[in-house]
Amino acid sequence: MTATAITVLIVIAALPGAAMALHRRLGNREWIDPASSVVSLLLASVAALCAWSGTAPTTHAVSVIGSLAATTAAVTAGGAIVRSVLIAGGVTRAPARTAPPAGGPDEPESGPLRGGRVIGYLERLAVVGTLLLGWPEGLAIILAVKSLARFPELRAPHASEQFIMGTFASVLWACGMAGVGHLLAV
Template sequence: MTTLALIALGVAAVAPLALAAPRSPRWMSQWAAPIVVALALAVAALAASATTPVTGFALAATLVLCVAAATTGGAPLVLAAFRIARRQPDAGSDQRPDAGPLRGGRIIGLLERAAVAASILAGWPEGIAVVLAVKGLARYPELREPHASEQFIIGTFTSVLWAIAVCGTGRALIT
């Protein structure tokens, strides 16, 4: 079961990269990637719940795969959350928001998920507060633009919840 959990974590880490290839159809990166990533994490979590704690190479592989899956796997989920949010009508507004006012979000999201995953796996959950505080302070001047705060909250919550879910699966393998 440990091997299955590690393979599923690897799929969660690699699937967004493979399904977002330049030649792949658009629907694959938009909807197939988040579905595959979520299913891979579900398989990893089920397998992790039925195994004994890992040691040695399996422990190192678990840590590396958790950080990789948290970092890359969250990107398609954040984009899917943005697409779902854009489909919801705003109260009193018939306009659809544009792509969003916040720039650099993909790189910031990758770094955010990696930092959250590393702090959880290191047993330092306070690190999540540090990451969110730094991100909030850095983005504060931009949050006054239309739809910026909505994009900030949706992206941050999706990223952090994904990283926590992946690391929870990793912790199930470790302990």
């Protein structure tokens, strides 16, 4: 069952690449991210059940491979989960800008927060890392640093809701994948 859980985690990690290929082939379809999220959540449930029911003693190599697979799944598949939560919450992608806003280049944008994808990757990597290393207190530091870094942007309309929904979805997904990684390591 441990091998099945690791295989499922690898499939979850590869799912965003398949979703991106669908985006390119079919065009920008709004249903791809939510469908990818549902599949990721179902597969994560299967991985958790397989990891939990594993009765064979785990070797160090299996623990490392399981932790790496869980970390990769958390980082890569979390983006679609977060986008789906934001879409469900009414946040849409900002239209492409061709010219600076009328008030000048320093005027804050009213669309989605910028840099969220890369910040999300780093956030999920840090969350999984701190949990798998047995230091859950690190979550408070990660969230505090992110909040302080984003504080000036959170005054924009709907920015605080987007920040809370995106962070909550990202951290919960990363915690779930860290849990699967922990089950594979014990």
